[in-house]
Amino acid sequence: MSNNIMVRRIKAAPVITARAAGLVGCQICGKVTQLGETRCPRCYAKLRSRDGHSLQKVWAWMIAGLIAYIPANIYPMLITTQAFQRQEATIVGGVIDLIHYGSYGVAAIVFIASVLIPVGKFLVIGYLAWILRRPHKLDPHRLHLFYEIVEFIGRWSMIDVFVVAILVALVRFGILATINPGIAAVCFALSVVFTMLAAQSFDSRLIWDRIKRG
Amino acid sequence: MSRDNDLVICPVCDSLYRVNAADRTRPARCGQCGYRLVLGKPDAIASVVGMALAAAILMAVVVFTPFLQLTAGTFTSRASVLDVVLAFQSDIMVPLSISVLAFIVLLPLARFAFLTYALMPAVFDRAPLPGAAVSLRWAFQLKPWAMAEIFMVGVAVALVKLSGMATLTMGPAFWAFVAVVLLNAYGDALMCRTTLWSAVSKPRP
Numbered sequence: 040m041s042n043n044i045m046v047r048r049i050k051a052a053p054v055i056t057a058r059a060a061g062l063v064g065c066q067i068c069g070k071v072t073q074l075g076e077t078r079c080p081r082c083y084a085k086l087r088s089r090d091g092h093s094l095q096k097v098w099a100w101m102i103a104g105l106i107a108y109i110p111a112n113i114y115p116m117l118i119t120t121q122a123f124q125r126q127e128a129t130i131v132g133g134v135i136d137l138i139h140y141g142s143y144g145v146a147a148i149v150f151i152a153s154v155l156i157p158v159g160k161f162l163v164i165g166y167l168a169w170i171l172r173r174p175h176k177l178d179p180h181r182l183h184l185f186y187e188i189v190e191f192i193g194r195w196s197m198i199d200v201f202v203v204a205i206l207v208a209l210v211r212f213g214i215l216a217t218i219n220p221g222i223a224a225v226c227f228a229l230s231v232v233f234t235m236l237a238a239q240s241f242d243s244r245l246i247w248d249r250i251k252r253g
Numbered sequence: 254m255s256r257d258n259d260l261v262i263c264p265v266c267d268s269l270y271r272v273n274a275a276d277r278t279r280p281a282r283c284g285q286c287g288y289r290l291v292l293g294k295p296d297a298i299a300s301v302v303g304m305a306l307a308a309a310i311l312m313a314v315v316v317f318t319p320f321l322q323l324t325a326g327t328f329t330s331r332a333s334v335l336d337v338v339l340a341f342q343s344d345i346m347v348p349l350s351i352s353v354l355a356f357i358v359l360l361p362l363a364r365f366a367f368l369t370y371a372l373m374p375a376v377f378d379r380a381p382l383p384g385a386a387v388s389l390r391w392a393f394q395l396k397p398w399a400m401a402e403i404f405m406v407g408v409a410v411a412l413v414k415l416s417g418m419a420t421l422t423m424g425p426a427f428w429a430f431v432a433v434v435l436l437n438a439y440g441d442a443l444m445c446r447t448t449l450w451s452a453v454s455k456p457r458p
């Protein structure tokens with residue numbers, strides 16, 4: 040009925056899914072129960088053999104994330120007031136400033152976290168959701184790797200929001216220098232949360248189910 | 254069937270496996286997708302609980318002591334983690350303040366509490382407390398939202414940005430936070446799902 044675990048990573052092993060065996064497994068704790076149960080008998084998590092609305096939810100969260108990402112780049116992230124001079128910096132502006140100071144390493148970190156990761160995430164989630172609408176012939180291992188990267192890396196985009204919070208809390212020297220947060224900080228944080236939810240709504244089992252064999 | 258306690262699914266691809274007590278001692282991956290089903294760390298529970306308790310205590314140091322101090326000429330400003338959290342005070346920024354508080358303090362703390370509650374009895378060979386499994390579920394589900402380690406990278410970036418204009422001094426909270434992040438990473442590396450879940454699902458009398 041089921042494979043023994045002693046089979047250690049044998050790709051060609053004939054694997055049966057819980058669904059094919061008339062069972063449903065809990066994605067949180069791994070407990071297996073009868074197909075048709077709605078709650079895990081162990082951890083009480085919601086059980087779904089497959090999430091039929093998964094892709095719709097992914098698109099919805101992703102579009103929300105995209106909408107929030109636009110103002111996050113247009114409006115200022117930081118507003119610095121130094122000796123009566125008001126200076127506004129956007130996300131990309133902040134990266135350029137860092138380059139001017141010669142802090143290339145940190146500029147790279149901020150650029151990767153705030154630009155490369157979010158944009159890459161939109162592209163990868165969009166690509167996966169597009170491919171998985173119907174059966175496909177692509178290597179599921181590769182698709183799954185994409186998905187894992189997105190799920191693992193997405194939360195690191197939050198770096199810039201924390202940087203703003205720290206700078207605002209520390210730089211309060213009255214007229215000498217003050218830093219205030221810009222509206223882009225809120226938009227950017229929302230965008231990260233929405234794309235994290237998009238990645239979490241993704242039912243990874245779809246990747247493995249929809250392989251067109253042969 | 255639900256009575257078969259050895260059956261386990263791979264959460265990634267839904268493959269079905271039978272994992273008996275002997276299998277829990279050796280690492281194993283899913284044959285289909287390669288997910289690490291068993292980390293093979295049956296003794297990890299005590300370390301996970303120890304990590305959670307130590308990190309929770311250090312979190313108190315983080316919240317109540319100075320985090321960073323900035324000196325520029327005759328001006329000095331001191332910020333605790335709570336000041337950082339309250340940085341977004343003006344009207345629409347308030348929800349952001351609350352989220353930052355949750356991401357860097359509340360959710361990591363909640364995870365430490367859930368882990369301790371769920372697994373502490375197992376360390377002393379006692380039956381799990383009521384709701385232990387639900388508690389452990391929350392510890393797993395909150396993981397992506399607890400962002401202490403990301404905050405630490407943010408601190409590093411902020412330090413570089415400020416290094417030109419002022420002198421920075423790290424307070425006790427800073428070092429406590431570093432310790433929390435390291436402990437947390439160590440604990441997460443030991444969190445073998447198969448081992449932890451079998452600890453909270455001992456058969457009831």
Ligand SMILES: [Zn+2]
Binds near residue numbers: 065067068079081083
């Ligand atoms: Zn469960």
Ligand SMILES: [Zn+2]
Binds near residue numbers: 266287
């Ligand atoms: Zn698998």
